[in-house]
Amino acid sequence: MAKSIPSRSEDYSLWYNELVKKADLAEHSDVRGCMVIKPYGYSIWEKMQQALDKMFKETGHVNAYFPLFVPKSFLAREASHVEGFAKECAIVTHYRLKNSPDGKGVVVDPESELEEELIVRPTSETIIWNSYKKWIQSYRDLPILINQWANVVRWEMRTRLFLRTAEFLWQEGHTAHATAEEAVNETLQMLDVYADFAENYMALPVIKGKKSEGEKFPGAVDTYCIEALMQDGKALQAGTSHFLGQNFAKAFDVQFATKEGKLDYVWGTSWGVSTRLMGALIMAHSDDDGLILPPKLAPLQVVIVPVFKNEEELNAIRSSLEPVIQDYRKQNVTVKLDDRDTQKPGFKFAEWELKGVPVRLTIGPRDLGQGTVEIARRDTKEKQVIKIEQAVVDTLVLLEDMQKNIYRRALEFRKQMTTQVDSFDQFKKVLDEKGGFIEAHWDGTTETEAIIKEETKATIRCIPLDAKEEQGVCVYSGKPSNKRVLFARAY
Protein backbone atom coordinates (compact mmCIF):
# COMPACT_ATOMS: atom_id res chain seq x y z
CA MET A 1 0.00 0.00 0.00
CA ALA A 2 2.69 2.41 -0.98
CA LYS A 3 0.66 5.07 -2.63
CA SER A 4 -2.86 5.02 -1.25
CA ILE A 5 -4.68 8.29 -0.82
CA PRO A 6 -7.10 9.50 1.86
CA SER A 7 -10.78 8.92 1.13
CA ARG A 8 -13.10 11.65 -0.08
CA SER A 9 -15.51 11.21 2.80
CA GLU A 10 -12.74 11.48 5.37
CA ASP A 11 -11.19 14.67 4.10
CA TYR A 12 -12.08 15.94 0.66
CA SER A 13 -9.38 18.63 0.52
CA LEU A 14 -6.70 16.21 1.58
CA TRP A 15 -7.96 13.65 -0.91
CA TYR A 16 -7.64 16.24 -3.67
CA ASN A 17 -4.20 17.45 -2.66
CA GLU A 18 -2.80 13.96 -2.27
CA LEU A 19 -4.35 12.77 -5.50
CA VAL A 20 -2.77 15.60 -7.47
CA LYS A 21 0.63 14.73 -6.02
CA LYS A 22 0.40 10.94 -6.03
CA ALA A 23 -0.97 10.77 -9.55
CA ASP A 24 2.05 12.80 -10.64
CA LEU A 25 0.04 15.71 -11.95
CA ALA A 26 1.74 18.56 -10.13
CA GLU A 27 3.61 19.58 -7.03
CA HIS A 28 4.38 22.75 -5.13
CA SER A 29 7.46 24.62 -6.25
CA ASP A 30 9.71 26.52 -3.91
CA VAL A 31 8.12 29.72 -5.14
CA ARG A 32 5.18 30.70 -3.00
CA GLY A 33 1.85 29.91 -4.58
CA CYS A 34 3.36 28.47 -7.73
CA MET A 35 3.29 24.88 -8.93
CA VAL A 36 5.31 22.59 -11.08
CA ILE A 37 3.07 20.85 -13.57
CA LYS A 38 4.63 17.43 -14.04
CA PRO A 39 4.71 15.61 -17.37
CA TYR A 40 1.61 13.48 -16.73
CA GLY A 41 -0.40 16.50 -15.62
CA TYR A 42 0.92 18.61 -18.43
CA SER A 43 0.01 16.05 -21.04
CA ILE A 44 -3.61 16.23 -19.90
CA TRP A 45 -3.44 20.01 -20.22
CA GLU A 46 -1.94 19.59 -23.70
CA LYS A 47 -4.88 17.41 -24.69
CA MET A 48 -7.24 20.11 -23.46
CA GLN A 49 -5.29 22.74 -25.38
CA GLN A 50 -5.36 20.74 -28.58
CA ALA A 51 -9.11 20.23 -28.45
CA LEU A 52 -9.86 23.83 -27.53
CA ASP A 53 -7.41 25.27 -30.01
CA LYS A 54 -9.06 23.32 -32.79
CA MET A 55 -12.45 24.62 -31.74
CA PHE A 56 -11.15 28.19 -31.66
CA LYS A 57 -9.71 27.83 -35.15
CA GLU A 58 -12.95 26.35 -36.40
CA THR A 59 -14.78 29.44 -35.19
CA GLY A 60 -12.43 31.71 -37.09
CA HIS A 61 -9.91 32.65 -34.45
CA VAL A 62 -6.16 32.91 -34.83
CA ASN A 63 -3.42 32.73 -32.25
CA ALA A 64 -0.99 35.52 -31.41
CA TYR A 65 1.23 36.45 -28.53
CA PHE A 66 1.36 39.67 -26.51
CA PRO A 67 3.95 40.61 -23.88
CA LEU A 68 4.09 39.33 -20.34
CA PHE A 69 4.65 42.88 -19.06
CA VAL A 70 2.03 45.57 -19.01
CA PRO A 71 2.98 49.21 -18.34
CA LYS A 72 1.41 50.28 -15.08
CA SER A 73 -0.38 53.17 -16.74
CA PHE A 74 -2.23 50.80 -19.10
CA LEU A 75 -3.93 49.01 -16.27
CA ALA A 76 -5.14 52.30 -14.84
CA ARG A 77 -6.95 53.31 -18.02
CA GLU A 78 -10.13 51.36 -17.31
CA ALA A 79 -11.38 52.25 -13.83
CA SER A 80 -13.20 49.11 -12.72
CA HIS A 81 -10.56 46.93 -14.36
CA VAL A 82 -7.70 48.41 -12.33
CA GLU A 83 -9.80 48.28 -9.20
CA GLY A 84 -10.45 44.60 -9.80
CA PHE A 85 -6.82 43.61 -10.22
CA ALA A 86 -4.84 46.18 -8.22
CA LYS A 87 -4.70 44.01 -5.12
CA GLU A 88 -3.08 41.05 -6.80
CA CYS A 89 -0.41 42.35 -9.16
CA ALA A 90 3.26 41.46 -9.33
CA ILE A 91 5.29 44.53 -10.26
CA VAL A 92 8.66 44.77 -11.96
CA THR A 93 10.58 47.78 -10.67
CA HIS A 94 14.20 47.04 -11.67
CA TYR A 95 15.97 45.37 -14.56
CA ARG A 96 19.41 44.50 -13.23
CA LEU A 97 21.21 42.65 -10.47
CA LYS A 98 24.73 43.13 -9.27
CA ASN A 99 27.13 41.26 -7.03
CA SER A 100 26.38 41.86 -3.41
CA PRO A 101 28.96 44.16 -1.72
CA ASP A 102 29.60 41.47 0.91
CA GLY A 103 30.42 39.03 -1.87
CA LYS A 104 27.55 36.72 -1.02
CA GLY A 105 25.07 36.38 -3.84
CA VAL A 106 23.44 39.20 -5.75
CA VAL A 107 21.37 42.27 -4.95
CA VAL A 108 19.07 44.49 -7.00
CA ASP A 109 21.08 47.25 -8.58
CA PRO A 110 19.40 50.43 -7.28
CA GLU A 111 20.55 52.27 -10.38
CA SER A 112 18.48 50.04 -12.62
CA GLU A 113 15.12 51.35 -11.48
CA LEU A 114 12.55 51.48 -14.29
CA GLU A 115 11.04 54.82 -15.19
CA GLU A 116 7.67 53.20 -15.50
CA GLU A 117 7.03 50.07 -13.53
CA LEU A 118 5.78 47.00 -15.39
CA ILE A 119 2.94 44.82 -14.21
CA VAL A 120 3.16 41.10 -14.83
CA ARG A 121 -0.10 40.53 -16.69
CA PRO A 122 -3.02 39.37 -14.57
CA THR A 123 -4.91 39.35 -17.90
CA SER A 124 -4.14 41.07 -21.18
CA GLU A 125 -7.08 43.28 -22.09
CA THR A 126 -5.11 46.49 -21.68
CA ILE A 127 -1.99 45.62 -23.61
CA ILE A 128 -4.04 44.04 -26.36
CA TRP A 129 -6.42 46.96 -26.72
CA ASN A 130 -3.41 49.23 -26.86
CA SER A 131 -2.35 47.26 -29.95
CA TYR A 132 -5.86 47.16 -31.37
CA LYS A 133 -5.83 50.96 -31.41
CA LYS A 134 -2.98 50.78 -33.92
CA TRP A 135 -4.58 48.03 -35.96
CA ILE A 136 -8.08 49.37 -36.36
CA GLN A 137 -9.07 52.34 -38.50
CA SER A 138 -12.06 51.20 -40.49
CA TYR A 139 -14.88 48.69 -40.39
CA ARG A 140 -12.82 46.81 -42.96
CA ASP A 141 -10.29 45.99 -40.22
CA LEU A 142 -12.98 44.27 -38.19
CA PRO A 143 -13.61 41.87 -36.72
CA ILE A 144 -10.34 40.93 -35.05
CA LEU A 145 -10.54 37.43 -33.60
CA ILE A 146 -7.42 36.67 -31.62
CA ASN A 147 -6.59 34.11 -29.00
CA GLN A 148 -3.43 33.69 -27.02
CA TRP A 149 -2.10 30.83 -24.92
CA ALA A 150 -0.17 32.32 -22.06
CA ASN A 151 0.70 32.37 -18.41
CA VAL A 152 -0.71 35.05 -16.12
CA VAL A 153 0.04 36.05 -12.56
CA ARG A 154 -2.43 36.93 -9.85
CA TRP A 155 -0.85 37.29 -6.44
CA GLU A 156 -3.23 35.10 -4.51
CA MET A 157 -3.10 34.87 -0.73
CA ARG A 158 -4.33 31.36 -0.51
CA THR A 159 -3.47 28.89 -3.21
CA ARG A 160 -4.31 25.32 -4.16
CA LEU A 161 -2.79 23.18 -6.86
CA PHE A 162 -4.57 23.90 -10.15
CA LEU A 163 -7.59 25.54 -8.48
CA ARG A 164 -5.84 28.73 -7.53
CA THR A 165 -2.16 29.37 -8.07
CA ALA A 166 -0.23 32.63 -8.26
CA GLU A 167 0.84 31.81 -11.79
CA PHE A 168 -1.42 29.82 -14.03
CA LEU A 169 -1.70 28.83 -17.67
CA TRP A 170 -4.70 29.74 -19.74
CA GLN A 171 -5.95 30.96 -23.03
CA GLU A 172 -7.47 34.37 -23.45
CA GLY A 173 -9.48 35.33 -26.48
CA HIS A 174 -9.77 39.01 -27.30
CA THR A 175 -12.02 40.11 -30.11
CA ALA A 176 -13.03 43.44 -31.60
CA HIS A 177 -16.24 44.05 -33.54
CA ALA A 178 -18.09 46.76 -35.41
CA THR A 179 -21.41 46.23 -33.68
CA ALA A 180 -22.67 45.39 -30.23
CA GLU A 181 -24.79 42.61 -31.64
CA GLU A 182 -21.82 40.94 -33.27
CA ALA A 183 -19.78 41.19 -30.04
CA VAL A 184 -22.61 39.73 -27.98
CA ASN A 185 -22.94 36.88 -30.47
CA GLU A 186 -19.22 36.23 -30.20
CA THR A 187 -19.45 36.22 -26.40
CA LEU A 188 -22.25 33.66 -26.48
CA GLN A 189 -20.63 31.61 -29.22
CA MET A 190 -17.49 31.16 -27.14
CA LEU A 191 -19.58 30.30 -24.11
CA ASP A 192 -21.10 27.53 -26.22
CA VAL A 193 -17.64 26.39 -27.28
CA TYR A 194 -16.63 26.11 -23.63
CA ALA A 195 -19.78 24.24 -22.69
CA ASP A 196 -19.28 21.91 -25.64
CA PHE A 197 -15.71 21.26 -24.61
CA ALA A 198 -16.59 20.72 -20.95
CA GLU A 199 -19.38 18.30 -21.71
CA ASN A 200 -17.93 16.40 -24.66
CA TYR A 201 -14.25 16.24 -23.75
CA MET A 202 -14.15 16.64 -19.98
CA ALA A 203 -17.45 14.75 -19.53
CA LEU A 204 -18.34 17.59 -17.20
CA PRO A 205 -21.93 18.80 -17.22
CA VAL A 206 -22.08 22.56 -16.94
CA ILE A 207 -24.71 25.23 -16.56
CA LYS A 208 -24.43 28.21 -18.84
CA GLY A 209 -25.40 31.47 -17.29
CA LYS A 210 -24.81 35.12 -16.73
CA LYS A 211 -22.99 36.53 -13.74
CA SER A 212 -24.67 38.98 -11.41
CA GLU A 213 -23.36 42.55 -11.19
CA GLY A 214 -21.43 41.59 -8.09
CA GLU A 215 -19.69 38.61 -9.65
CA LYS A 216 -18.86 39.86 -13.12
CA PHE A 217 -15.41 40.56 -14.56
CA PRO A 218 -14.02 44.00 -13.77
CA GLY A 219 -14.29 45.97 -16.99
CA ALA A 220 -17.04 43.88 -18.58
CA VAL A 221 -20.59 44.90 -19.36
CA ASP A 222 -21.77 41.31 -19.02
CA THR A 223 -19.95 38.20 -17.89
CA TYR A 224 -21.18 34.77 -18.90
CA CYS A 225 -19.89 31.57 -17.39
CA ILE A 226 -20.13 27.84 -17.26
CA GLU A 227 -20.60 26.47 -13.76
CA ALA A 228 -19.90 22.90 -12.71
CA LEU A 229 -20.54 20.98 -9.52
CA MET A 230 -17.77 19.09 -7.73
CA GLN A 231 -18.26 15.89 -5.75
CA ASP A 232 -18.11 17.71 -2.41
CA GLY A 233 -21.11 19.79 -3.42
CA LYS A 234 -19.18 22.96 -4.15
CA ALA A 235 -19.50 24.82 -7.41
CA LEU A 236 -16.62 25.67 -9.68
CA GLN A 237 -16.56 28.25 -12.42
CA ALA A 238 -15.04 26.43 -15.34
CA GLY A 239 -14.90 29.19 -17.93
CA THR A 240 -15.94 32.77 -18.57
CA SER A 241 -16.85 34.83 -21.58
CA HIS A 242 -17.21 38.59 -21.35
CA PHE A 243 -19.05 41.15 -23.39
CA LEU A 244 -16.85 44.20 -22.87
CA GLY A 245 -19.11 46.69 -24.57
CA GLN A 246 -17.05 49.70 -25.59
CA ASN A 247 -15.30 49.94 -22.23
CA PHE A 248 -11.80 49.09 -23.42
CA ALA A 249 -12.26 50.81 -26.76
CA LYS A 250 -13.05 54.00 -24.89
CA ALA A 251 -10.23 53.53 -22.41
CA PHE A 252 -7.73 53.04 -25.25
CA ASP A 253 -9.46 55.28 -27.74
CA VAL A 254 -10.07 52.62 -30.36
CA GLN A 255 -12.40 54.17 -32.92
CA PHE A 256 -13.21 53.06 -36.43
CA ALA A 257 -14.85 54.56 -39.48
CA THR A 258 -18.23 52.95 -40.06
CA LYS A 259 -19.68 52.16 -43.49
CA GLU A 260 -21.67 55.33 -43.12
CA GLY A 261 -18.47 57.31 -42.66
CA LYS A 262 -19.00 58.06 -38.99
CA LEU A 263 -16.61 57.39 -36.13
CA ASP A 264 -17.59 54.85 -33.50
CA TYR A 265 -15.93 52.97 -30.69
CA VAL A 266 -15.17 49.29 -31.24
CA TRP A 267 -17.09 46.58 -29.37
CA GLY A 268 -15.08 43.96 -27.54
CA THR A 269 -15.17 40.52 -25.98
CA SER A 270 -12.76 38.43 -23.99
CA TRP A 271 -13.00 34.83 -22.86
CA GLY A 272 -10.81 32.35 -21.08
CA VAL A 273 -10.31 28.97 -19.51
CA SER A 274 -7.33 28.03 -17.40
CA THR A 275 -5.42 25.18 -15.81
CA ARG A 276 -8.18 25.36 -13.23
CA LEU A 277 -10.00 23.00 -15.59
CA MET A 278 -7.54 20.38 -14.39
CA GLY A 279 -8.92 20.81 -10.90
CA ALA A 280 -12.46 20.51 -12.22
CA LEU A 281 -11.59 17.36 -14.10
CA ILE A 282 -10.08 15.74 -11.04
CA MET A 283 -12.80 16.72 -8.59
CA ALA A 284 -15.71 15.88 -10.84
CA HIS A 285 -14.93 12.25 -11.61
CA SER A 286 -12.20 10.69 -9.52
CA ASP A 287 -12.68 8.23 -6.66
CA ASP A 288 -10.85 6.97 -3.59
CA ASP A 289 -8.59 4.80 -5.72
CA GLY A 290 -7.37 7.70 -7.79
CA LEU A 291 -8.03 9.60 -10.97
CA ILE A 292 -10.78 8.78 -13.39
CA LEU A 293 -10.03 10.44 -16.68
CA PRO A 294 -12.40 10.79 -19.59
CA PRO A 295 -10.95 8.73 -22.46
CA LYS A 296 -10.79 11.77 -24.73
CA LEU A 297 -8.37 13.53 -22.39
CA ALA A 298 -6.44 10.57 -20.99
CA PRO A 299 -2.79 10.77 -22.05
CA LEU A 300 -2.72 6.99 -21.98
CA GLN A 301 -5.96 5.23 -22.87
CA VAL A 302 -4.93 1.61 -22.54
CA VAL A 303 -2.32 -0.03 -20.37
CA ILE A 304 -1.40 -3.67 -20.78
CA VAL A 305 -0.16 -5.53 -17.72
CA PRO A 306 1.52 -8.82 -18.57
CA VAL A 307 1.70 -11.56 -15.96
CA PHE A 308 4.88 -13.57 -16.37
CA LYS A 309 7.35 -15.69 -14.48
CA ASN A 310 10.28 -15.49 -16.81
CA GLU A 311 11.64 -14.01 -19.98
CA GLU A 312 10.14 -16.75 -22.19
CA GLU A 313 6.64 -16.10 -20.90
CA LEU A 314 7.07 -12.38 -21.38
CA ASN A 315 8.29 -12.94 -24.91
CA ALA A 316 5.33 -15.19 -25.67
CA ILE A 317 3.02 -12.51 -24.36
CA ARG A 318 4.83 -9.85 -26.37
CA SER A 319 4.44 -11.72 -29.63
CA SER A 320 0.77 -12.44 -29.05
CA LEU A 321 0.24 -8.75 -28.29
CA GLU A 322 2.17 -7.35 -31.19
CA PRO A 323 -0.75 -7.29 -33.64
CA VAL A 324 -3.01 -5.92 -30.92
CA ILE A 325 -0.70 -3.02 -30.19
CA GLN A 326 -0.30 -2.30 -33.90
CA ASP A 327 -4.04 -2.27 -34.24
CA TYR A 328 -4.46 0.13 -31.33
CA ARG A 329 -2.02 2.51 -32.97
CA LYS A 330 -3.95 2.30 -36.23
CA GLN A 331 -7.08 3.29 -34.31
CA ASN A 332 -5.23 6.20 -32.67
CA VAL A 333 -5.60 4.64 -29.27
CA THR A 334 -2.67 5.40 -26.99
CA VAL A 335 -1.37 2.22 -25.45
CA LYS A 336 1.48 1.14 -23.23
CA LEU A 337 2.78 -2.29 -22.37
CA ASP A 338 3.96 -2.16 -18.78
CA ASP A 339 6.59 -4.86 -18.98
CA ARG A 340 8.60 -3.79 -15.94
CA ASP A 341 9.84 -6.88 -14.14
CA THR A 342 10.49 -4.88 -11.00
CA GLN A 343 6.84 -4.60 -9.93
CA LYS A 344 4.19 -7.23 -9.42
CA PRO A 345 0.96 -7.10 -11.42
CA GLY A 346 -1.11 -6.13 -8.38
CA PHE A 347 1.11 -3.13 -7.82
CA LYS A 348 0.75 -2.09 -11.43
CA PHE A 349 -3.05 -2.39 -11.28
CA ALA A 350 -3.16 -0.01 -8.35
CA GLU A 351 -0.69 2.39 -9.88
CA TRP A 352 -2.50 2.72 -13.21
CA GLU A 353 -5.81 3.07 -11.44
CA LEU A 354 -4.33 5.91 -9.42
CA LYS A 355 -3.34 7.55 -12.68
CA GLY A 356 -6.77 7.08 -14.17
CA VAL A 357 -5.94 5.07 -17.27
CA PRO A 358 -9.37 4.18 -18.69
CA VAL A 359 -8.78 0.63 -19.92
CA ARG A 360 -6.46 -2.08 -18.67
CA LEU A 361 -5.68 -5.35 -20.34
CA THR A 362 -4.17 -8.16 -18.30
CA ILE A 363 -2.63 -11.10 -20.05
CA GLY A 364 -0.83 -14.07 -18.55
CA PRO A 365 0.00 -17.74 -19.10
CA ARG A 366 -3.63 -18.74 -18.55
CA ASP A 367 -4.72 -16.51 -21.40
CA LEU A 368 -1.98 -17.55 -23.77
CA GLY A 369 -3.31 -21.09 -23.99
CA GLN A 370 -6.85 -19.90 -24.55
CA GLY A 371 -6.21 -16.86 -26.70
CA THR A 372 -7.90 -14.59 -24.19
CA VAL A 373 -7.20 -11.38 -22.30
CA GLU A 374 -8.81 -9.71 -19.30
CA ILE A 375 -10.20 -6.25 -19.99
CA ALA A 376 -10.99 -3.87 -17.14
CA ARG A 377 -12.55 -0.40 -17.14
CA ARG A 378 -11.49 2.26 -14.67
CA ASP A 379 -14.83 4.01 -14.09
CA THR A 380 -16.77 1.00 -12.77
CA LYS A 381 -13.86 -1.36 -12.12
CA GLU A 382 -15.67 -4.07 -14.11
CA LYS A 383 -13.53 -6.81 -15.61
CA GLN A 384 -14.21 -9.48 -18.16
CA VAL A 385 -12.29 -12.06 -20.12
CA ILE A 386 -12.50 -11.76 -23.87
CA LYS A 387 -10.88 -13.24 -26.95
CA ILE A 388 -7.67 -11.42 -27.72
CA GLU A 389 -8.88 -10.69 -31.27
CA GLN A 390 -11.74 -8.76 -29.69
CA ALA A 391 -9.53 -6.54 -27.56
CA VAL A 392 -9.25 -3.52 -29.82
CA VAL A 393 -12.86 -3.47 -30.93
CA ASP A 394 -14.05 -3.92 -27.36
CA THR A 395 -11.72 -1.20 -26.19
CA LEU A 396 -13.13 1.27 -28.69
CA VAL A 397 -16.63 0.50 -27.48
CA LEU A 398 -15.52 0.73 -23.89
CA LEU A 399 -13.76 4.07 -24.34
CA GLU A 400 -16.84 5.55 -25.89
CA ASP A 401 -19.07 4.09 -23.22
CA MET A 402 -16.84 5.37 -20.42
CA GLN A 403 -16.80 8.85 -21.88
CA LYS A 404 -20.59 8.81 -21.78
CA ASN A 405 -20.85 7.02 -18.46
CA ILE A 406 -18.75 9.43 -16.45
CA TYR A 407 -20.69 12.31 -17.95
CA ARG A 408 -23.94 10.60 -17.03
CA ARG A 409 -22.69 9.94 -13.53
CA ALA A 410 -21.68 13.56 -13.02
CA LEU A 411 -24.98 14.77 -14.45
CA GLU A 412 -26.95 12.43 -12.21
CA PHE A 413 -24.99 13.69 -9.21
CA ARG A 414 -25.67 17.28 -10.15
CA LYS A 415 -29.39 16.58 -10.52
CA GLN A 416 -29.44 14.99 -7.11
CA MET A 417 -27.51 17.90 -5.66
CA THR A 418 -29.67 20.64 -7.15
CA THR A 419 -32.45 21.77 -4.85
CA GLN A 420 -35.23 24.28 -5.32
CA VAL A 421 -35.85 26.29 -2.19
CA ASP A 422 -38.45 28.91 -1.38
CA SER A 423 -37.50 30.19 2.04
CA PHE A 424 -34.32 31.50 3.59
CA ASP A 425 -34.47 28.96 6.42
CA GLN A 426 -34.66 26.15 3.91
CA PHE A 427 -31.89 27.83 1.93
CA LYS A 428 -29.55 27.72 4.89
CA LYS A 429 -30.57 24.21 5.86
CA VAL A 430 -29.98 22.76 2.40
CA LEU A 431 -26.69 24.58 2.10
CA ASP A 432 -25.40 23.22 5.40
CA GLU A 433 -26.80 19.73 5.27
CA LYS A 434 -26.68 18.88 1.60
CA GLY A 435 -24.69 21.45 -0.35
CA GLY A 436 -24.81 21.57 -4.12
CA PHE A 437 -26.71 24.01 -6.29
CA ILE A 438 -29.70 25.85 -4.92
CA GLU A 439 -32.31 27.26 -7.25
CA ALA A 440 -33.98 30.19 -5.59
CA HIS A 441 -35.70 33.44 -6.37
CA TRP A 442 -33.67 36.59 -5.94
CA ASP A 443 -34.80 40.18 -6.10
CA GLY A 444 -32.00 41.16 -8.46
CA THR A 445 -30.25 43.61 -6.14
CA THR A 446 -26.57 43.63 -5.28
CA GLU A 447 -27.49 44.36 -1.66
CA THR A 448 -29.48 41.16 -1.22
CA GLU A 449 -26.78 39.17 -2.97
CA ALA A 450 -24.17 40.60 -0.60
CA ILE A 451 -26.21 39.89 2.53
CA ILE A 452 -26.88 36.30 1.47
CA LYS A 453 -23.18 35.84 0.82
CA GLU A 454 -22.32 37.35 4.17
CA GLU A 455 -24.74 35.13 6.05
CA THR A 456 -24.30 31.85 4.20
CA LYS A 457 -21.03 32.01 2.22
CA ALA A 458 -23.08 31.10 -0.81
CA THR A 459 -22.81 33.21 -3.95
CA ILE A 460 -24.93 33.54 -7.02
CA ARG A 461 -23.09 31.28 -9.41
CA CYS A 462 -25.12 32.46 -12.34
CA ILE A 463 -28.45 33.37 -13.73
CA PRO A 464 -28.96 30.34 -15.96
CA LEU A 465 -29.56 31.18 -19.60
CA ASP A 466 -32.33 28.61 -19.78
CA ALA A 467 -34.00 29.73 -16.53
CA LYS A 468 -37.76 29.46 -16.85
CA GLU A 469 -39.97 32.48 -16.41
CA GLU A 470 -41.65 31.86 -13.10
CA GLN A 471 -43.26 34.31 -10.73
CA GLY A 472 -41.97 34.10 -7.19
CA VAL A 473 -40.54 36.07 -4.32
CA CYS A 474 -36.95 36.55 -3.28
CA VAL A 475 -35.91 34.04 -0.61
CA TYR A 476 -34.31 36.80 1.39
CA SER A 477 -36.23 40.03 0.84
CA GLY A 478 -39.63 38.70 -0.23
CA LYS A 479 -39.65 41.10 -3.16
CA PRO A 480 -40.99 39.84 -6.48
CA SER A 481 -38.77 37.87 -8.87
CA ASN A 482 -39.49 36.32 -12.24
CA LYS A 483 -36.88 33.59 -12.39
CA ARG A 484 -34.74 31.41 -10.19
CA VAL A 485 -30.99 31.87 -10.02
CA LEU A 486 -28.32 29.39 -9.04
CA PHE A 487 -26.67 29.69 -5.64
CA ALA A 488 -23.83 27.60 -4.19
CA ARG A 489 -20.74 27.71 -2.11
CA ALA A 490 -17.94 27.83 -4.60
CA TYR A 491 -14.25 27.29 -5.19
Added chain:
RNA sequence: CGGGGUGUAGCGCAGCCCGGUUAGCGCACCUGGUUUGGGACCAGGGGGUCGCAGGUUCGAAUCCUGCUACCCCGACCA
Protein backbone atom coordinates in the same frame (compact mmCIF):
# COMPACT_ATOMS: atom_id res chain seq x y z
C1' C B 1 -3.57 39.47 5.03
C1' G B 2 -5.82 37.70 10.30
C1' G B 3 -6.40 33.00 13.66
C1' G B 4 -4.68 27.94 14.45
C1' G B 5 -1.38 23.85 13.10
C1' U B 6 2.84 21.55 10.84
C1' G B 7 8.08 21.39 8.87
C1' U B 8 13.11 15.38 11.28
C1' A B 9 16.12 10.42 4.74
C1' G B 10 12.50 10.45 -1.71
C1' C B 11 7.32 9.82 0.94
C1' G B 12 4.60 9.15 5.73
C1' C B 13 5.78 9.71 10.80
C1' A B 14 8.05 9.02 16.21
C1' G B 15 11.54 11.65 19.28
C1' C B 16 10.81 17.81 21.47
C1' C B 17 6.98 18.83 27.03
C1' C B 18 11.65 17.28 30.94
C1' G B 19 18.61 19.59 26.42
C1' G B 20 23.22 14.83 27.26
C1' U B 21 26.07 8.25 23.64
C1' U B 22 26.18 6.92 17.17
C1' A B 23 18.58 10.60 15.75
C1' G B 24 14.78 6.14 15.07
C1' C B 25 10.46 3.49 12.53
C1' G B 26 7.32 2.12 8.09
C1' C B 27 7.26 2.60 2.80
C1' A B 28 10.50 3.65 -1.23
C1' C B 29 15.82 2.83 -2.94
C1' C B 30 20.46 -0.68 -3.81
C1' U B 31 22.49 -6.12 -3.74
C1' G B 32 21.37 -11.44 -3.64
C1' G B 33 17.69 -15.18 -3.56
C1' U B 34 12.66 -17.05 -3.69
C1' U B 35 8.21 -15.00 -6.04
C1' U B 36 4.59 -12.84 -9.94
C1' G B 37 -3.79 -13.36 -12.15
C1' G B 38 -5.14 -7.20 -6.90
C1' G B 39 -0.29 -2.99 -3.74
C1' A B 40 5.20 -10.16 -2.50
C1' C B 41 8.80 -12.34 1.06
C1' C B 42 13.69 -13.28 3.37
C1' A B 43 18.67 -11.61 4.19
C1' G B 44 22.11 -7.75 3.73
C1' G B 45 23.04 -2.46 2.51
C1' G B 46 23.02 2.96 1.33
C1' G B 47 20.81 7.55 2.40
C1' G B 48 19.93 13.05 7.46
C1' U B 49 22.83 20.85 6.93
C1' C B 50 16.55 17.59 12.22
C1' G B 51 12.78 24.11 7.19
C1' C B 52 16.37 28.69 7.34
C1' A B 53 19.09 32.39 10.33
C1' G B 54 20.43 34.07 14.93
C1' G B 55 20.57 33.41 20.32
C1' U B 56 20.87 30.69 25.36
C1' U B 57 24.16 26.58 27.04
C1' C B 58 30.00 22.90 28.51
C1' G B 59 26.36 20.63 25.13
C1' A B 60 20.33 22.09 21.02
C1' A B 61 16.10 18.07 16.65
C1' U B 62 14.68 19.40 21.85
C1' C B 63 14.72 26.00 25.06
C1' C B 64 14.21 31.51 23.07
C1' U B 65 13.73 35.20 18.83
C1' G B 66 13.11 36.27 13.78
C1' C B 67 12.19 34.46 8.93
C1' U B 68 10.21 30.96 5.39
C1' A B 69 7.06 27.15 3.27
C1' C B 70 2.88 24.14 3.48
C1' C B 71 -2.03 22.60 5.67
C1' C B 72 -6.90 23.99 7.99
C1' C B 73 -10.42 28.13 9.07
C1' G B 74 -11.72 33.29 7.61
C1' A B 75 -11.36 37.86 3.99
C1' C B 76 -10.16 38.05 -1.69
C1' C B 77 -10.31 35.64 -6.30
C1' A B 78 -10.45 32.08 -12.48
